[in-house]
Amino acid sequence: MSEVVLAYSGGLDTSVCIPLLKERYGFDKIVTVLVDVGQPRSDIERGNRRAKQLADEHYVIDAREEFVRDYIFPLIKANGSYEGYVLGTAIARPLIAMKTALIAKEKGIKNLAHGCTGRGNDQLRFEAIFRATDCRVIAPMRELDLAREWEIDYAREHGIEVAVTRDKPWSIDENIWSRSIEGGKLEDPYFEPPEEIYGWTQKPDASKSAQIVEIGFSQGVPVSLDGAQMSGIELIEKLNLIGGEHGVGRTDMVEDRVLGLKARENYEHPAATILLAAHKDLEHLVLSRSELRFKVMVDEAWSELAYMGLVEDPLYSDLNAFLDQSQKRVNGSVKMKLYCGNAIPVGRQSPDALYAQDMVSFDSQTLSQKDAEGFAKYHGFQARLLKIKGLKST
Numbered sequence: 001m002s003e004v005v006l007a008y009s010g011g012l013d014t015s016v017c018i019p020l021l022k023e024r025y026g027f028d029k030i031v032t033v034l035v036d037v038g039q040p041r042s043d044i045e046r047g048n049r050r051a052k053q054l055a056d057e058h059y060v061i062d063a064r065e066e067f068v069r070d071y072i073f074p075l076i077k078a079n080g081s082y083e084g085y086v087l088g089t090a091i092a093r094p095l096i097a098m099k100t101a102l103i104a105k106e107k108g109i110k111n112l113a114h115g116c117t118g119r120g121n122d123q124l125r126f127e128a129i130f131r132a133t134d135c136r137v138i139a140p141m142r143e144l145d146l147a148r149e150w151e152i153d154y155a156r157e158h159g160i161e162v163a164v165t166r167d168k169p170w171s172i173d174e175n176i177w178s179r180s181i182e183g184g185k186l187e188d189p190y191f192e193p194p195e196e197i198y199g200w201t202q203k204p205d206a207s208k209s210a211q212i213v214e215i216g217f218s219q220g221v222p223v224s225l226d227g228a229q230m231s232g233i234e235l236i237e238k239l240n241l242i243g244g245e246h247g248v249g250r251t252d253m254v255e256d257r258v259l260g261l262k263a264r265e266n267y268e269h270p271a272a273t274i275l276l277a278a279h280k281d282l283e284h285l286v287l288s289r290s291e292l293r294f295k296v297m298v299d300e301a302w303s304e305l306a307y308m309g310l311v312e313d314p315l316y317s318d319l320n321a322f323l324d325q326s327q328k329r330v331n332g333s334v335k336m337k338l339y340c341g342n343a344i345p346v347g348r349q350s351p352d353a354l355y356a357q358d359m360v361s362f363d364s365q366t367l368s369q370k371d372a373e374g375f376a377k378y379h380g381f382q383a384r385l386l387k388i389k390g391l392k393s394t
């Protein structure tokens with residue numbers, strides 16, 4: 001019997017993959033794996049319903065805790081962002097792929113499938129993991145070069161209820177960290193997104209009064225909200241709701257995909273925006289200037305690998321080791337003001353602050369100002385030498 005394990009979201013593409021894997025590829029048994037990374041309950045339920053109808057065996061794996069601990073926390077330590085956006089879809093893909101591959105291994109199945117198209121990044125992220133196994137990799141969407149219209153008809157023929165319509169043709173990807181909206185008229189980068197694409201955030205409203213939230217960090221990881229300790233999952237869920245009410249965390253951008261295609265992307269990510277801004281702010285209170293300067297490069301390299309889904313590249317764990325070490329003093333809390341689409345740090349404190357109020361204060365005499373005089377004499381020395389010697393700088 002020929003069997004295949006499919007990474008399954010319950011959405012249109014992966015649902016269409018099930019009959020395709022039977023009819024076009026001749027598999028007799030389709031095993032679906034739905035990995036819970038914090039997408040809405042209703043998506044998971046829809047996936048379970050469709051899998052029951054279409055697949056031969058179905059698994060749901062709750063990977064939320066692992067996702068937060070092993071992917072989101074490192075991302076926060078790295079101030080992870082790609083071209084200015086917080087990274088959401090990218091960091092969930094490797095874990096989804098790994099969980100899917102694990103089921104295949106446990107069941108001794110040698111075929112792995114995903115529902116990604118040949119245009120995006122997700123195919124690369126899945127296959128970076130899948131191809132490290134001894135399985136054959138199948139990508140029906142890419143291999144059969146299917147268009148959305150065709151898929152919709154094919155789905156209907158196979159009794160798959162389709163929520164996508166001509167008026168609401170959005171392709172949505174969600175996990176606990178971010179929500180991405182693509183497709184339809186949004187593919188015109190000049191077209192302003194209608195309010196209806198947003199599911200997590202309210203329209204920023206200047207008449208709504210500001211709200212302050214205080215985020216506590218321990219070793220670079222957020223651990224409390226307004227003084228109350230809580231799990232990462234709870235903290236992120238709460239901040240998504242609170243931030244969403246203030247319209248915090250919307251991104252509308254043109255993004256460079258790994259393949260080189262530019263794509264118009266819309267995202268929502270209130271908790272991510274708040275936590276990353278707070279974390280970065282706290283780092284500036286506790287890390288040395290040289291640590292901060294160097295860490296920007298590490299953050300950039302980490303983000304690039306994360307975007308590409310290359311979490312099995314040895315550099316990724318090398319960078320994580322540096323990040324863990326660098327975060328040992330990133331303890332304390334940051335007050336964030338949420339107002340009209342913004343999340344602004346307005347106060348920070350830390351037991352590990354490199355800040356010395358007694359030395360920096362306008363009112364202090366702890367340091368002798370005169371000591372700076374020698375330093376100041378040498379500052380810009382070579383530029384002055386040029387003038388003294390009558391040399392031209394161009």
Ligand code: ARG
Nearest residue numbers: 089090121171172173180265
């Ligand atoms: N462009 C983003 C990324 O590559 C988001 C992709 C969203 N994926 C999706 N299947 N809707 O990270």
